[in-house]
Amino acid sequence: MEGSEERDPHYVKRVVLPSGKTIEVVYFKDAVEQDSSFRTVAEPDQALHLCAACSSELVYPTGWEEADGDRWHVQLRCPDCEHRSEGIFSQSTVEAFDEELEAGTDALAADLRRLCRANMAEEVDRFAAALDSGAILPEDF
Numbered sequence: 001m002e003g004s005e006e007r008d009p010h011y012v013k014r015v016v017l018p019s020g021k022t023i024e025v026v027y028f029k030d031a032v033e034q035d036s037s038f039r040t041v042a043e044p045d046q047a048l049h050l051c052a053a054c055s056s057e058l059v060y061p062t063g064w065e066e067a068d069g070d071r072w073h074v075q076l077r078c079p080d081c082e083h084r085s086e087g088i089f090s091q092s093t094v095e096a097f098d099e100e101l102e103a104g105t106d107a108l109a110a111d112l113r114r115l116c117r118a119n120m121a122e123e124v125d126r127f128a129a130a131l132d133s134g135a136i137l138p139e140d141f
């Protein structure tokens with residue numbers, strides 16, 4: 001029985017997702033051998049958040065999976081014109097895309113915070129105006 005582990009038909013590979021999360025993928029030897037005959041070519045570097053069909057900058061991934069090497073098979077969708085595409089992209093392209101998506105999320109969160117503050121400021125203004133006009137009296141509390 002000794003030495004049987006070396007002949008294990010599968011191995012585990014650590015895959016770091018563009019989000020920085022690490023997952024462990026179990027490869028079975030047969031699948032790996034099949035994979036190696038399936039060579040994929042990376043698309044040239046490009047800004048994935050830009051739509052090729054319209055000028056939208058809101059393209060987002062509908063799915064991605066590791067291709068061979070450090071490349072990613074990414075499926076994309078444009079919310080503005082419904083253009084869909086997919087391709088094999090290099091790690092650096094996907095990382096840049098990931099940063100773009102994160103920046104978009106941050107911008108959205110910042111907008112939301114600004115909106116909340118604006119609403120609050122409006123409430124405060126209304127409240128202050130009501131106080132000034134004497135519409136709110138200490139008895140109201």
Ligand SMILES: [Zn+2]
Pocket residue numbers: 051052053054055056078079080081082083
């Ligand atoms: Zn588009």
